[in-house]
Amino acid sequence: MNQTEIKEFYVEELKLLKRIQSYGKEQRQGKLERVEKVTMLLLYRIYSNLYSSLLLTVAAYKKAKMSFFQLPIGIILRCCYTDCLFALYILSVDKNRAHEELELRTIEYANSLLERREVYRDQVKSTGAEWDDDLIDNFWELTMEDNFLGLLTFNDNLEDLTLTKQSKDQLKEAGFVNTKSVGTTDQKNFLTGIPELEPVATRLFHYYKYFSQYEHFSENGQGDVLASAEKNGTDNIHLPSAIKALSAGVQEMMKKRSNVECDYDDASYEEK
DSSP: OOHHHHHHHHHHHHHHHHHHHHHHHHSOOSOOOHHHHHHHHHHHHHHHHHHHHHHHHHHHHHHTOHHHHHHHHHHHHHHHHHHHHHHHHHHHSOHHHHHHHHHHHHHHHHHHHTTOHHHHHHHHHTTTOOOOHHHHHHHHHHHHHHHHGGGSEEOSOTTSOOEEOOOHHHHHHTTOSOSSOOOHHHHHHHHTTSTTTHHHHHHHHHHHHHHHHHHSOOTTOSSOTTOOOSTTOOOSOOHHHHHHHHHHHHHHHHHHHHHHHHHHHHTTOOOO
């Protein structure tokens, strides 16, 4: 990728950042319906990641060495595509399916926190507190109970109550139709069944799959295995086009969110 193409990539990133920023400033404040609120959070994530990519693009231009910076840029962009596809999914399914999906992801997030006890210990010890691990673990349990008690469960041992993940059976008993959040491929399959979203969702998914190569290490290289081995070589992708595909997806997010907002306004929706 030459300097001209890097500059074009920068221009497309900056253009999309400005569009998201302008959209955010125009949105109403205050209490929002859950899908509306989550869509804004996903737009913020895309904006934040894209801004980081922009800074790396500037560094790549100054150093005239895109091959060094393309790996972190690709990993960052992968997250943008997954967020965009997920936003389009929850904006396109019916309200009950969207809310169940959001609840499942919140539960899965709480489950993942159960496996970061060591991180919490290091965080506490970094403050200089001279507490043993058992005491820190006790604080950790109490913190989890305060914030995620309704999303987790307790084990069956009454003598040693500890928080554990909810089982599939427990989720079914609670009324969940699904017991696992929907994957990116399934999101794409649903979205491509909607004629007006099919071309956008297809391009988003293809770029997501492409940049997934960057996340998973291979001794043959990261990204396209046909990448040039030259000092300033890059793999076989036109990055400005990648941002244009993301921009089209973001535009659909904004359009569908506006439609959802109008639907709730017409129904005099009130958040419970």
